[in-house]
Amino acid sequence: MAKLKGAEILVKSLCKEGVRHIFGYPGGSVLPLYDALYDEKSITFHLTRHEQGAVHAADGYARATGEVGVCMATSGPGATNLVTGIATAHMDSIPMIAITGQVKSVLIGNDAFQEADIVGITRSVTKHNYLIKDVSEVARTVKEAFHIARTGRPGPVLIDLPVDVQMLEAEFEYPRTIEMRSYNPVLKGHPGQIKKIADAVEKSQRPLIYAGGGIILSGASQELTRFARKSNLPVTTTMMGLGGFPEDDPLSLGMLGMHGTAYANHAVQEADLIIAVGARFDDRVTGRIDDFAPRSTIVHIDVDPSSVGKNVKVDIPVIGDAKSILADLTSVVNRKECPEWHEKISSWKKQLPLTYRKDDKLRPQYVVERICELTKGRDVIVSTEVGQNQMWAAQFYTYTRPRTWLSSGGLGTMGYGLPAAIGAKVGCPDAVVFDIAGDGSIQMNIQELATAVIEKLPVKIAILNNGWLGMVRQWQELFYKKRYAFVGLAEDVDKYCPDFVKLAESYGALGIRVKEKNQVDAAIEKALEVDGPVVMDFVIEREENVYPMVPAGEAIDRMIHGLA
Amino acid sequence: MSKFIIAALVENKFGVLARISGLFSARGFNISSLAVGETEDPEVSRMTIVVDADEKILEQVKKQLNKLIEVITVYDLTGGEYVDRELILVKVKAASTDIREKIVQVVDSTGAEIVDIGKKSVTVEESGDEHRIKALVELLRPYGILEIVRTGKIALQSDA
Numbered sequence A: 001m002a003k004l005k006g007a008e009i010l011v012k013s014l015c016k017e018g019v020r021h022i023f024g025y026p027g028g029s030v031l032p033l034y035d036a037l038y039d040e041k042s043i044t045f046h047l048t049r050h051e052q053g054a055v056h057a058a059d060g061y062a063r064a065t066g067e068v069g070v071c072m073a074t075s076g077p078g079a080t081n082l083v084t085g086i087a088t089a090h091m092d093s094i095p096m097i098a099i100t101g102q103v104k105s106v107l108i109g110n111d112a113f114q115e116a117d118i119v120g121i122t123r124s125v126t127k128h129n130y131l132i133k134d135v136s137e138v139a140r141t142v143k144e145a146f147h148i149a150r151t152g153r154p155g156p157v158l159i160d161l162p163v164d165v166q167m168l169e170a171e172f173e174y175p176r177t178i179e180m181r182s183y184n185p186v187l188k189g190h191p192g193q194i195k196k197i198a199d200a201v202e203k204s205q206r207p208l209i210y211a212g213g214g215i216i217l218s219g220a221s222q223e224l225t226r227f228a229r230k231s232n233l234p235v236t237t238t239m240m241g242l243g244g245f246p247e248d249d250p251l252s253l254g255m256l257g258m259h260g261t262a263y264a265n266h267a268v269q270e271a272d273l274i275i276a277v278g279a280r281f282d283d284r285v286t287g288r289i290d291d292f293a294p295r296s297t298i299v300h301i302d303v304d305p306s307s308v309g310k311n312v313k314v315d316i317p318v319i320g321d322a323k324s325i326l327a328d329l330t331s332v333v334n335r336k337e338c339p340e341w342h343e344k345i346s347s348w349k350k351q352l353p354l355t356y357r358k359d360d361k362l363r364p365q366y367v368v369e370r371i372c373e374l375t376k377g378r379d380v381i382v383s384t385e386v387g388q389n390q391m392w393a394a395q396f397y398t399y400t401r402p403r404t405w406l407s408s409g410g411l412g413t414m415g416y417g418l419p420a421a422i423g424a425k426v427g428c429p430d431a432v433v434f435d436i437a438g439d440g441s442i443q444m445n446i447q448e449l450a451t452a453v454i455e456k457l458p459v460k461i462a463i464l465n466n467g468w469l470g471m472v473r474q475w476q477e478l479f480y481k482k483r484y485a486f487v488g489l490a491e492d493v494d495k496y497c498p499d500f501v502k503l504a505e506s507y508g509a510l511g512i513r514v515k516e517k518n519q520v521d522a523a524i525e526k527a528l529e530v531d532g533p534v535v536m537d538f539v540i541e542r543e544e545n546v547y548p549m550v551p552a553g554e555a556i557d558r559m560i561h562g563l564a
Numbered sequence B: 001m002s003k004f005i006i007a008a009l010v011e012n013k014f015g016v017l018a019r020i021s022g023l024f025s026a027r028g029f030n031i032s033s034l035a036v037g038e039t040e041d042p043e044v045s046r047m048t049i050v051v052d053a054d055e056k057i058l059e060q061v062k063k064q065l066n067k068l069i070e071v072i073t074v075y076d077l078t079g080g081e082y083v084d085r086e087l088i089l090v091k092v093k094a095a096s097t098d099i100r101e102k103i104v105q106v107v108d109s110t111g112a113e114i115v116d117i118g119k120k121s122v123t124v125e126e127s128g129d130e131h132r133i134k135a136l137v138e139l140l141r142p143y144g145i146l147e148i149v150r151t152g153k154i155a156l157q158s159d160a
């Protein structure tokens, strides 16, 4: 058998795993890999402008397509620049392979030039990681890494490959199967437990489904929708679960949690049965944990046993894949008639709708609503940054399909949205991709505008520009007596910095400034019409807040409501 | 809080120990002792971990251990029948011949062993369960303990 270099083996192995796109950045320790990729026609390499851009793009690609995202960086600073993005993917269970070059094997541990112990650094933010020391291990390691990244509870896996191993030769044979005695995720739910859920539904009077990101990850949206419709159970989703259940369905209560809908939060507190699927009872969802769902029997369906019973006591645990368990559950469940409960929910919906002041000021919620309205019927993906922009995007856009909402939930990483949008556009070239952004977050990875322009990835960036680190300002307003310490981004009320329109233009993108409510539609329509990246700078009401809001540490029905 | 004893069979690869100790520190779990060594299968190591925990933390510890890719099996020995042993070396002050002889006598009566006699100290070795180890330490304490080293517990389930 002909021998190949380690770098070639790695690239061929990626091809075997079906990889078609890599997002990355070069350096001395990945030159052999780079060189091998130069000849590989089935993989397109996307050069970002920062390694953080590469890792978030791989993440956005994975979230939008359901495939494993792949990113690559050199040793030392290249590798450490990936860390935030790897942690972001880890917290949200996104399948990803991060490939890093490492200094020569013999130099490892010597504080060599551009050496960082990236395996040590990323141990707690990866599902697993590898340092390959032997070229004959490359193919098997790649096979294992992809298997681990995409099965069970997905997550990022890092492969660190010393530059000399990239150049050494070995025979290449890609393993067909993988046997790991220490890793065998459970997929099928226990039928006895599933029957118990059906019985619990039968007995309940106020049942509620609480669905999380696991629905999206396992591709279980259809199964969830069928289950909810057959059993007639209302559904609330976490932020990570947005799109997992159609929000225009009458059974939908939208999002729950800190900035969830009032009706979802009230329903949780009143429910006598909560069926949690692919959700992990995060503190942003549960509020004060001791007061969470006090009247409820709790069912928890999750593929990760360590999620079950971690934050709340679970009455009926079911370990396995959401898709298969929901399908099994649907076949044994009966339609639940609970008209009083549905009645109660409708009255909450009427009394406490998600809303905002509808005057003629330019308000961020309106912008999001218009984006939703003007793109109806089109294939749209929304990514977000972090802060108020993220919450408004979650609240005022109606998500009806999975993989159309890309947002950093667990880690809350500012700077995620633009590179994620780029990755999504690469994966779904026919979709319209919006990044709903804040003026603070967008500056964290603004350099990726160059990637979007040069690679002809026409993403549409809607900056909800308030001149503040808005979400922090909101907390200061509400909980720190309006002491706005170090959160102003503008020099003055009318002197915003930077000028996003000029900035967009300098990159070769189109910039549009919108200061009036009545210009919003025209700007969005223009952005949709232009075949290239567009930056819309919406100069919004400066001190608009996100409501409702559950103050940190309070029970989730203790919401502060905005002015309707 | 009480002490629980867990055994984990893990792949015998570099970095596994770091992963396990990292798991404990990252989640604020406290390891009371940890002993690692190869098993009858050279590709597998066995770790015996004694943790300070309550039931809820213990549950998480077991699940988190199981979640690590290189962990093959986790046993919770606490509830069942098992044999456990630990090895201890105790260095005791022994400035004079008199005292040295006395210590030798005392130690002889316990079944422990003197493994080193120096000019100013005597080193005693004992292995056994916690009870036995504790008894020896208490016995030697009045003479003045200079140093103690313990291996940490190792344990096997009994199939009685």
Ligand SMILES: Cc1ncc(C[n+]2csc(CCOP(=O)(O)OP(=O)(O)O)c2C)c(N)n1
Pocket (backbone or CB within 6 Å): A385, A386, A387, A388, A389, A390, A412, A413, A414, A437, A438, A439, A440, A441, A442, A464, A466, A468, A469, A470, A471, A472
């Ligand atoms: C990398 C990072 N640093 C700090 C924070 C803390 N943080 C959360 S929201 C926020 C403000 C975001 O401001 P902006 O992007 O302008 O969005 P807005 O809230 O105004 O919509 C900050 C600083 C974070 N989430 N991520």
